[in-house]
Amino acid sequence: MDDLQKTILDYVKREYLEEGDDRELGVKTPLITGGIVDSFSMVSLKRFLEKKYGIKIPDADATPEAFDSVARIALLVEKIAAVRA
Numbered sequence: 001m002d003d004l005q006k007t008i009l010d011y012v013k014r015e016y017l018e019e020g021d022d023r024e025l026g027v028k029t030p031l032i033t034g035g036i037v038d039s040f041s042m043v044s045l046k047r048f049l050e051k052k053y054g055i056k057i058p059d060a061d062a063t064p065e066a067f068d069s070v071a072r073i074a075l076l077v078e079k080i081a082a083v084r085a
Contacts, residue, residue, distance in 0.1 A: 001027055002074070004074045004077060004078065005027050005070050005071065005074045007052070008045075008049070008070045008073050008074060008077075009025060009026075009027065009070045011045065011048055012025065012031065012036065012037065012045070012070065013025055015041070015044070015045075016031075016036050016037055016041055017036070023036075025070075026070070027069065027070040027071040027074070028069050028070075028071050029069060029070070030068055030069060031067065031068055031069055031070070032064045032067060032068045033064075033068055037067065039064075042062070042064070042067050045067065045073070046062050046067075049073070049077055053077055053081060055077065055080045055081055056080075057076065057077075057080060061076060061080070
């Protein structure tokens with residue numbers, strides 16, 4: 001797991017898991033289809049990523065599919081950051 005994936009995973013655990021929730025989360029754990037992240041949470045996660053990495057994630061790219069796992073989110077952030085560089 002790279003630093004980007006760890007940052008996203010730590011954020012998801014901190015923000016969206018209730019205290020005492022013993023679910024194991026990994027980079028491929030389904031977040032939206034698994035019921036961990038909902039549409040409102042996805043917006044706050046998008047804002048966190050934009051602020052943290054100084055990027056703008058177009059709404060067209062911020063799909064439930066793109067945000068359904070830490071691995072997919074990291075790929076999206078890397079793609080957008082590479083275009084910006």
